[in-house]
Amino acid sequence: MIQLFGHKFSSYTWKALIAFYENDIAFDFRALGPDQPENGEELARHSPVGKFPLLVDGASVVFEASVIIEYLQTFHPGPVKLIPAEPLAAIKMRQMDRVFDNYVMNVMQVLVNNALRPEGAPRDPWGVEQAKGQLDRIYAWLDGELAGREWAAGRDFTLADCAAAPSLFYADWAYQIDDKYRTLKDYRARLLARPSVARCVDDARPFRAYFPLGAPDRD
Numbered sequence: 001m002i003q004l005f006g007h008k009f010s011s012y013t014w015k016a017l018i019a020f021y022e023n024d025i026a027f028d029f030r031a032l033g034p035d036q037p038e039n040g041e042e043l044a045r046h047s048p049v050g051k052f053p054l055l056v057d058g059a060s061v062v063f064e065a066s067v068i069i070e071y072l073q074t075f076h077p078g079p080v081k082l083i084p085a086e087p088l089a090a091i092k093m094r095q096m097d098r099v100f101d102n103y104v105m106n107v108m109q110v111l112v113n114n115a116l117r118p119e120g121a122p123r124d125p126w127g128v129e130q131a132k133g134q135l136d137r138i139y140a141w142l143d144g145e146l147a148g149r150e151w152a153a154g155r156d157f158t159l160a161d162c163a164a165a166p167s168l169f170y171a172d173w174a175y176q177i178d179d180k181y182r183t184l185k186d187y188r189a190r191l192l193a194r195p196s197v198a199r200c201v202d203d204a205r206p207f208r209a210y211f212p213l214g215a216p217d218r219d
Contacts, residue, residue, distance in 0.1 A: 011166035021196035023078025096160035
């Protein structure tokens, strides 16, 4: 059986899990944490830098959430096609996937990392303000880009939506999306209502106290 190493509160683990749930693919979840040291040791044997999620399927070892999803569609296909067959549609989808990972999630992580700095370590207020400005810009861009679409790349739920769900979930916690971005806020709400995403949200609830900036009392 496929093994997936990750943590239920991890955004990029969510991204991979959503793909599994969309197509009801059987797998063994190998949770990472102090109570499961053997899973961390196994991860370290397979991952060059100890990052997760990581998929092990027989002799195949796959890391990076986007690549895991491509692997699943290629070798464990299901009824929900997360990568469009039409080349131009696939390129558009991959572009949106990169937008959510690089311009939303990774920028939001600057705010989280600042809060995680140990006591006595200098804070980075300049970096935080820069990150907030970048989030303002991408929120505005997404609000316009998503106009008239149900999902990130069009009418179908794709890999880009697997990326968008955790990105927008946590980014809105760290730096709330302004009400003026109604299209973006409505899209986030549709994501959270989708069963595969709602399952990730519910599975992560026990870990909300770990959010460094304080988890809001919503979602």
